[in-house]
Amino acid sequence: MGDGPTARSGAAARRWAGRVGSAVIVVWGAATAAFLAQIAQPGDRATAVLNLRTGQVQERSPDELAPINAEYGFDRSAPGQYLDYLGGLLRGELGTSYQQHRPVWDVISEQIAPTLALSVTALVLAWVLMLAWVLLTAGRGRVAAGWGSAVDSFLASMPQYWLGVVLLLGFAYGLGLFPVVGGSGPVALVLPALTLALPLAGFLAQSTRTEFERVLEQPFVLSARLRGSGDLAVRLRHVLRHAAFAPLTLTGWALGATISGAVIVETVFTRRGIGRTLVSAVESQDLPIVTGIVVLTAVVYVVINLVLDALYPLIDPRVTP
Template sequence: MTRISPDQSRWWRRWAGRAGSAVVVVWGAATVAFLAQLAQPGDRATAVLNLRTGQTQERSPDELAPINAEYGFDRSAPAQYLEYLTGLLRGDLGTSYQQHRPVWDVVSEQLPGTLALTGTTLMLAWVLMLAWVLLTAGRGRRIGGWGAAVDSVLASLPQYWLGVVLLLVFAFGLGWFPVVGGTGPVRIVLPALTLALPLAGFLAQSTRTEFERVLEQPFVLSARLRGSGDLAVRLRHVLRHAALAPLTLTGWALGATISGAVIVETVFARRGIGRTLVTAVESQDLPIVTGIVVLTAVAYVVINLVLDALYPLLDPRVTP
C-alpha cells in the first residue's frame, strides 16, 4: 500500500537513527584499529624501513626522517587520528608499509574473490538449510530427530578440517573439481561449501525450532482444514515465520564468513582478503590490517541495514 500516512516522518526518523548507529559502528572499528597501530611496540618508522628492505637493524635518525614525514609519524597522536579519519571520509585507507601502495589498491585487487566467496557461501548455506529443514522438520520423531542431529553435526564441523576433507574427496579422489585454480564458477564450489556447510547447520538449528513451533499454530491447522497440501502449508505459511530468526543470524554470519575466508583461502590457495590479512598480520603491515578491519565493519553494517529493510517484507507487523 502506498498511502501517504502520518507514519512517514517516523519512518524517516527510524532510518536516520539506523544510519547514524551504522556510522558509529564503523567509526568505532576504525578508532580501535587506529589505536592498535599506535600501540605497536617499537618505533614504527624503523619497522616500515625494515619491512621494505627485508633487514632487521637499528636505523639512524637521518634514515628515519623521510619515513616519519611520509607517514606523519612525527606528528602528535590526535593530529594523526584526525588525518586518518579525514582520509577515511575521502575513501583513503592509508598506505601499505610493505608494498608502498595505497591500501585501497592492494585490497580492491583481492576484494572480488572474497566477495564472490562470501556471497556464494551465504546463498549455498540458505539453500541447503531451507531444503533440509523443509524436508525434515516436523516429520515425526525419527525423521525430525535425524534432521536435528545432522544440523548439530554440520554446525560443529571445523572449517579447516572440512576444507581438507572436501579437497581430498572431491578434488583428489573423485576429480570432480579442480585442486587448485580452475576457471569459472566451478572453482568456487568447494571453498564455498567449506564455509556454507557449518553455517547451514547453524542456521538450520534456529530455523527448525521456530518451524516446528509454527507448524503447531492454529492458523496452520486452519490452512490444512481449507484443503491446502503439506508442502503448500510449509512454503506459504510456516517458512515465512521461521525465516525471521536465521535472517537475523545472517548478519552475524557475514562476519563469521569473512574470518572463515582466512582459512579457506589458505587451504584452497585462493586470492582474497583473508590471505592478504594473514600476510599483513605476519609482516606487521598495519595499514592493510586496519583497512580490512574498516571494510569488514562497513560490510557488516551494510548487510544489517539490508536485513532491517527485509524484515517488514517477511513480517509486516514489524514497522519498517
Template sequence: MTLTSSNEAVAGVLGTPATRPAGDPARRIRAVLSALVRAVIVLWGAATAAYLAQLALPGDRATAILNIRTGQAQQRTPEELAPIIAQFGLDDPVITQYLTYLGGLVRGDLGTSYQQFRPVGDIIGEQLGATLALTLSAIALSWIIMVFWVTLTAGRGPRVRSLGSGADTAAAGLPPYWLGILLLLVFALHLRWFPVMGGTGLAGLVLPALTLAIPLAGFMGQATRTEFEKTLRQPFILSARLRGAGDLSVRLRHVLRHAALPALTLTGWALGATISGAVIVEAIFSRPGIGETLVAAVGSQDLPVVTGIVVLVALVYVVANLLVDLLYSVVDPRITTS
C-alpha cells in the same frame, strides 16, 4: 502461543524486531536514523580499535616501516628515518594522527601500504571480487541447504526431528579448516570431481563455498527449526490445509515465510563472519582474495593493509545488517524496527 508472541520471543533471543502494527512514517524514519547511528558507532569502534592496535605494537613505527620496505631488520639513523616520519606524519601528536586517519577513512582513503607503496584501497580492491564471489556463493548455498533440511525434517516424527536437530548441531560445530581439508581430500584428491587448488572457475568455487556454507546452514537451521515448528501449529496453517493445500506447499509458502526471520537475522551477521572465514578457506584452497592478502600483510607487518581489511569487514557487516532491517518489512509487512 500466537504468531505475535512467538515473534516477540525470537526478538528477545536474537535481537530481531518484534512483530507489531506498522507505525506512522515518523516512527519509521526514527527507526532508520537509529539504525544509522548504531552503524556509525560500530564503524568508528572498529576503526579506532584498528588504529590503537598499530600504536600498541612495540618499537619505533618509522624504523618498522623502513625495515619492511628494505626487507632488512636493523637500526636506522635519524637521517634515514626523516623521510618516513615526514611522509606518514609520525612526528605529529597522536590525536592529530588519529584525526587524520579518521578523516582519510571518511574520504575513502585507507592509507598506503608499507610494503607495496600503493594505496591500500587499490590492493584490497584487486582481491575483493574473488572474496565476495566466495562469500555470496556460500551464503546462497547455506540458505538452500537450510531450507531443504528444515523443510524436510521439522515437525515430523520424533526420530526425524531428532535427526534433523542433531545434524544442525553437528554442522554448526564443524571447524572450517577441518571441513575444508576433508572436502579437499574426498572430492578433489580421491574422486577428482573438483580442482585440488587454485581453481578460479565455477568448479573451483564449489568446495570453498561448501566449506563456509555447511556450518552456516547448521547455525541457521538451529535458529529456524524451533520457529518453523511453532508456526506449523498456528491456526492459519490449519486453515491453509483445510483449503486443500498440500504439505509441501504449506511448508514453503506459508510456514517458511514466518519462520525465516531468525535465519534472516543471522544472514546479516554471517556476511561479515563469512568474509572473515574466507581467510582460512582461501589459504586451504589457494584461492585469491582478501584472505590471502591479509595473511601476507600480517606476515610482513604491513599494518595499513591489515587495518584496512578490518575496517572493510566491519563496513560489510554494518551494511548487511542495515539491509536485513529493511528486508524484515518485506518478509512480514507488520514488522517495524526500533
C-alpha cells in the same frame, strides 16, 4: 491525530535515524580499535616500514627515518594521527601500504572480487541447504526432528580448517573431481564454498527449526490445510515466511563470518582474495592493509543489516519499518 500518517512517518524516521546512528558507531568503533592496534605495536613503526621496503632488518639512523615519519605522520601526536586517520576514512582513503607503497584501497580492490564471489556463493548455498533440510525434517515426528537437530549441531560445530582439508583430500586428491589448489571458474569454487556453507547451514538451521515447528502449530496453518493446500505449499507459502525472521536476522553476521572465514579457506585452497592478503599483511606487519580490511568488513556488516531491516516489512507487513 497522534496515530496519523505524519506521526507514523516521524516515528519511522526516528527509528531509521537510530539504526543508521548505531551503524556509524559500529564502524567508528572498529576503525578506532584498528587504529589503537597500530599505535600499540611494539617498536618503531618507521623502522618497521623501512625494513619492509628494503628487506633488511637493521637499526636505522634518524636521517633515514625522518622521511618515513613525515610521509606517514608518525612524527605527529597520537591524537593528531587519529584525526588524520578518521579524516582519511571519511574521504574513502584507507591509508598506504607499508610494504607495497600503494594505496590500501588499490591493494584490496584487486583481491576483493574472488572473496565476494566465494562469500556470496557460500551464503546462498548455506541458505539452500538449510531450507531443504528444515523443510524435509521439521515437524515430521520425533525421529525426523531428532535426526534433523543432530545434523544441525554436527554441521554447526565443524571447524572450517578441518572441513576444508577433509573435502580437499576426499574430492580433490582422492576422486580428482575438483582442482587441488588454485584454479578458476565455478568448479574451483565448489569445495571452498562448501567449506564455508556447511557449518553456516547448520547454524542457520538451528535458529530456524524451533520457530518453524512453532509456526506449524498456529491456527492459520490449520486453516490453510483445511482449504486444501498441500503440505509442501503450506510449508513454503505460510510457515517459511514467518519462520524466516531468525535466519534473516543472522544473515548480516553470516556474511561477515564468511568473509572472515575466507582467511582460512583461501589459505587451505590457495585462492586469491582478501583472506590471503590479510594473512600476508599480518605476517609482514603491513598494518594499514590489516586495518583497511577490518574497516571494510565492518562496513559490509552494517550495510547488510540495514538492507535486511528494510526488507523485513516486505516479508511480513506486521513488522514496523
